[in-house]
Amino acid sequence: MAAFITKRLALTVLVIIVTSIVAFMLVHLSGDPAAAMAGEGATDADIAAVRETYGFNRPLYAQYLDWVAKLLQGDFGRSYYLRMDVGDVLAEHMPITATLGALALGFALLLSVPLGVFAALWPNTMIDRFSLWLAVAGQALPSFLFALGLMYLFGVYLRWLPISGTGSWQNYIMPAIALGYYATPAIMRLTRSGMMDVLQSDHVRTARAYGLSPWRVIIKHSLRHAIIPVVSLAAVQLGFMLGGSIVIETIFSLKGIGYLAWESIQRADIEIIQAILLVIATAYALLTLVADLLNAALDPRIRVS
Amino acid sequence: MDGPILEVAGLRVDIPVDGSTLRPVRRVDLTVGRGETVAIVGESGCGKSLTALSIMGLLPRSARPSSDHVRLKGEDISKASPRRWRKLRGDRIAMIFQDPMTALDPCYRIGDQMVEILRQHRSISRSDAQARAVELLGKVGVPTPEERLSQFPHQLSGGLRQRVMIAMALLCEPELVIADEPTTALDVTIQAQILRLLRDIQRETGIGLVLITHDLGVVAGVADRIVVMYGGEVVETGTCDEVLGAPLHPYTEGLLRSIPVPGETRQGERLGFIPGVVPRQSGEQTSCGFLKRCPYAMAECAGGPVAIRDIAHGRGVRCLLPPDPGARDPGLWTRFETEEVAS
Numbered sequence: 001m002a003a004f005i006t007k008r009l010a011l012t013v014l015v016i017i018v019t020s021i022v023a024f025m026l027v028h029l030s031g032d033p034a035a036a037m038a039g040e041g042a043t044d045a046d047i048a049a050v051r052e053t054y055g056f057n058r059p060l061y062a063q064y065l066d067w068v069a070k071l072l073q074g075d076f077g078r079s080y081y082l083r084m085d086v087g088d089v090l091a092e093h094m095p096i097t098a099t100l101g102a103l104a105l106g107f108a109l110l111l112s113v114p115l116g117v118f119a120a121l122w123p124n125t126m127i128d129r130f131s132l133w134l135a136v137a138g139q140a141l142p143s144f145l146f147a148l149g150l151m152y153l154f155g156v157y158l159r160w161l162p163i164s165g166t167g168s169w170q171n172y173i174m175p176a177i178a179l180g181y182y183a184t185p186a187i188m189r190l191t192r193s194g195m196m197d198v199l200q201s202d203h204v205r206t207a208r209a210y211g212l213s214p215w216r217v218i219i220k221h222s223l224r225h226a227i228i229p230v231v232s233l234a235a236v237q238l239g240f241m242l243g244g245s246i247v248i249e250t251i252f253s254l255k256g257i258g259y260l261a262w263e264s265i266q267r268a269d270i271e272i273i274q275a276i277l278l279v280i281a282t283a284y285a286l287l288t289l290v291a292d293l294l295n296a297a298l299d300p301r302i303r304v305s
Numbered sequence: 306m307d308g309p310i311l312e313v314a315g316l317r318v319d320i321p322v323d324g325s326t327l328r329p330v331r332r333v334d335l336t337v338g339r340g341e342t343v344a345i346v347g348e349s350g351c352g353k354s355l356t357a358l359s360i361m362g363l364l365p366r367s368a369r370p371s372s373d374h375v376r377l378k379g380e381d382i383s384k385a386s387p388r389r390w391r392k393l394r395g396d397r398i399a400m401i402f403q404d405p406m407t408a409l410d411p412c413y414r415i416g417d418q419m420v421e422i423l424r425q426h427r428s429i430s431r432s433d434a435q436a437r438a439v440e441l442l443g444k445v446g447v448p449t450p451e452e453r454l455s456q457f458p459h460q461l462s463g464g465l466r467q468r469v470m471i472a473m474a475l476l477c478e479p480e481l482v483i484a485d486e487p488t489t490a491l492d493v494t495i496q497a498q499i500l501r502l503l504r505d506i507q508r509e510t511g512i513g514l515v516l517i518t519h520d521l522g523v524v525a526g527v528a529d530r531i532v533v534m535y536g537g538e539v540v541e542t543g544t545c546d547e548v549l550g551a552p553l554h555p556y557t558e559g560l561l562r563s564i565p566v567p568g569e570t571r572q573g574e575r576l577g578f579i580p581g582v583v584p585r586q587s588g589e590q591t592s593c594g595f596l597k598r599c600p601y602a603m604a605e606c607a608g609g610p611v612a613i614r615d616i617a618h619g620r621g622v623r624c625l626l627p628p629d630p631g632a633r634d635p636g637l638w639t640r641f642e643t644e645e646v647a648s
Contacts, residue, residue: 202407209361209402210395210422210473221410300457301411 001303004296012289019281020071024064027274032056036268037080054080067274077271081264086275089260094279096166097249097256101241103176105234108183113230116191117223120199131192135185147178147251164253175252179245183237190233194226201225228295235291236284243280308379310480310513311337311360315373317537318355318364328586329355330370331537331594334613337481337513342504344516344528344545346560350583352537353517357483360515361400362390378480396426399474403486405466409458415442415469416454419476426477441472445502464495471502475510482507483515488523500527521564525549530619533557536594537586539613543620551630553622555599558630562638577638593625600637601626 027033034051035042042050051057055066070077076086119128154174155163162171198204199222207221246258257276264272296303318330330352337343345353359370362385375383377397385393394400402408410418419438423429429437435454442450445468458466467487474482484503488496504527507514516528524531524545531548533541533556541554552558562577570576581598590610596602605625613623622628 202402202404203410205363206400206402206408207410208394209363209400210425211391211393212395212421212425213391216421216425221412224412299412301459304457304460 001296004303005293008289008292012285015285015288016278016282019285020068020278021064023274023277023281024067025060026277027270028060028063031268033268033270036270071278076275079264079269079272081267081269082272086271089272090257090275090279093255093257093260096254097242097245097258099172100175100179100245100249100254100256101238103172104180104241104245105183105238107176107180108187108237109234111180112184112188113191113223113227116188117195117218117226119188119192120195120226121218123196128192131188135188138181138185143178143182144247144251146181147174147248150174150178151251166254171252171254175245175248175254178251179241179248183234183241187230187233187237190230191226194229195222198222198225224298228298231294231298232288232291235287239280239284239287242283309336309338310341310378311335311515312374312376313356313360313372314375315371316356316359316375317371318352318359319369319371320365320367321369322367325587328588329537330359331586331590333534333537333539335515335532335539337515339480339513340507340511341530342507342514342516342528343530343532344518344524345532345534346518346521346524347534348519348583351534352586353519353534354485356534357400357485357515357517360483361394361398363394363400392426395422395479396477397479398481398483399477399479401467401470401474401482401484401487404490405463405470406490408470409466411458414455414457415461419454419469419473422473423476437476438472441475442469445469445472445475445506446498447472463491464498467491467495467499468502471499471506475506478510479512481513481515483517485517486519487516489518489520496523503527521549521560533560536584538594538623539621540595540623541621547620553616553626553628553630554595554624555601555626556595558633559598559638575639578641579638580641593623595624600641601633 032047034047034054034056037054038047038050055063058066067077074087076090078084079086079089082089115127115131115134119131122128151163151174154161161174162168163174165171204217204221207217212221242257243261245256246262248254249256249259250262257280260272261276263269264276313333313335316330316333316335317328320327320329329350333352333356335343335345335356345356347353355364355368358364359368359372360375362382364370370383372383374381377393382390382393409415413421416435416438419441420431420434423434423437424431427434438454439450442453447453447465447468453461453465453469458469461469471487487503488499491499500523503514503516506512516524518524528545530542530544532539533548533554535554535556541548541552541557543553548557549561552561556579559577559579563579565576579598580600584594584597591607592609593599593602593606593611596606599606603625611623611625613621614628615621616628626633
């Protein structure tokens with residue numbers, strides 16, 4: 001197990017290094033950062049001055065190494081537009097997105113895993129059809145439309161929940177549902193097909209042949225196998241939610257990472273953009289690592305040779 | 306001695322498929338006495354595994370079993386509730402499966418799987434259950450049983466896993482053990498070990514053992530009685546010596562003729578085979594089920610389903626021919642031309 005963790009960890013570090021290079025290159029090659037900073041109507045002299053001040057005239061590798069060296073000391077750089085340390089800006093926005101993502105994934109799992117299990121247990125029945133319908137609807141409905149529908153029903157019509165802002169925990173309910181619902185179909189269908197396969201397998205027949213109680217057979221000897229690919233999928237979905245919830249964050253005025261990214265791209269605030277890219281990529285890499293470790297914990301064949 | 310452990314009468318299994326009905330098991334009668342090993346022999350598709358699964362109540366959901374009765378020590382279990390079934394399975398009846406590679410749950414340690422079964426059926430402490438597991442693993446010849454408890458199935462060889470399965474079957478001291486092709490997935494050298502183990506265990510514990518196999522070689526040294534199945538029906542029953550020594554049903558005869566005998570079959574000599582293939586079992590029978598492949602077929606055979614005839618106590622055959630194998634031509638099976646396979 002120690003060897004397995006070490007190997008996965010090394011791989012994760014490698015992925016983070018590569019993505020940091022890619023993030024850096026993307027931002028620096030997609031336009032002249034000095035020109036963007038100097039703003040419209042700036043003279044060539046102004047741009048040259050900006051280039052000099054911020055060190056954009058140095059070779060790229062030198063700028064990159066400088067950036068990484070500062071990162072390793074916990075210094076994400078400084079946003080020239082907000083005139084704040086990027087680290088502080090991230091610290092302000094990150095918890096909002098993380099809370100939203102965790103709640104959304106929790107909602108998605110709580111809804112889709114039981115539905116997937118029941119659909120597999122009783123295929124072609126009402127519950128199977130209902131969950132299929134839910135999956136198709138979830139896949140087909142744009143998330144902004146679903147979010148607006150939620151807002152109208154619970155915010156405007158019933159007045160149960162606040163429509164926007166980040167004041168209290170209630171603010172997170174609707175965004176989490178809207179964001180999580182989008183991840184529901186894939187998880188549910190994967191759970192269902194995985195369960196259908198496992199329920200046919202020999203070791204489940206053995207468990208039944210030895211008189212184990214039905215829930216033991218279903219949870220312990222079936223779901224544990226069927227959930228393994230779901231763990232990997234959920235990790236990717238959570239990574240996606242952390243980085244890609246721009247639409248939902250905007251609709252509900254949650255000032256999270258997605259919102260910040262969108263704003264920063266408009267302002268060409270490259271220090272923030274590359275920091276966000278790095279943070280999201282790191283989150284992805286770490287989530288994949290966590291998923292691998294969870295799977296190894298679930299299936300001894302992965303960890304014990 | 307009290308009555309038989311298992312009595313199956315008139316068992317049939319129907320599987321509705323797209324408007325028609327498959328009848329993989331048509332009528333099976335089976336009796337297993339205390340301390341007796343009964344082998345069910347037949348080709349794949351003859352209904353032997355489905356017979357076993359219906360005795361266990363483990364048929365696939367689409368299957369519709371029916372029977373006059375299936376009695377386990379006098380109790381009719383064919384109409385038992387799911388709850389009652391769960392009490393019986395693993396406790397009073399246990400099953401050993403064909404493929405030990407997949408029959409154990411790869412996610413749990415050997416010890417945990419054995420303890421789980423024991424604690425499902427007995428109120429027993431974890432450590433006592435573990436002690437019992439070690440005891441049984443030792444009994445079935447698993448070396449260093451204490452260490453095996455903490456191993457996962459994939460860390461064991463096929464032969465060892467099958468031994469673990471046998472130990473699992475014996476955990477709750479069942480009255481009946483059904484072994485469905487227990488050696489088919491194993492190397493030949495391991496097969497003999499496992500069969501000997503099953504026989505020794507059976508003699509020692511006095512359980513009833515149902516051994517399902519397609520391999521007559523497996524049967525010879527182990528079974529007391531043989532039940533030959535063909536096309537979902539029992540076609541011949543008798544003691545091991547009777548059936549193997551003087552087969553009465555043409556199908557049994559054909560099966561035996563197709564096995565090379567070391568020392569007797571000479572190089573280049575033709576082996577016999579049964580022409581044709583196992584027919585798909587659907588609809589009602591209008592003739593003897595073996596009619597199309599039988600070299601002795603007579604006009605009467607097409608007249609209707611053939612009933613089983615009792616020749617002697619425990620000796621029966623489902624055939625209209627006179628029960629005298631000496632009157633038949635034993636070389637017949639080797640003279641078929643391969644073209645007849647297609648017919």
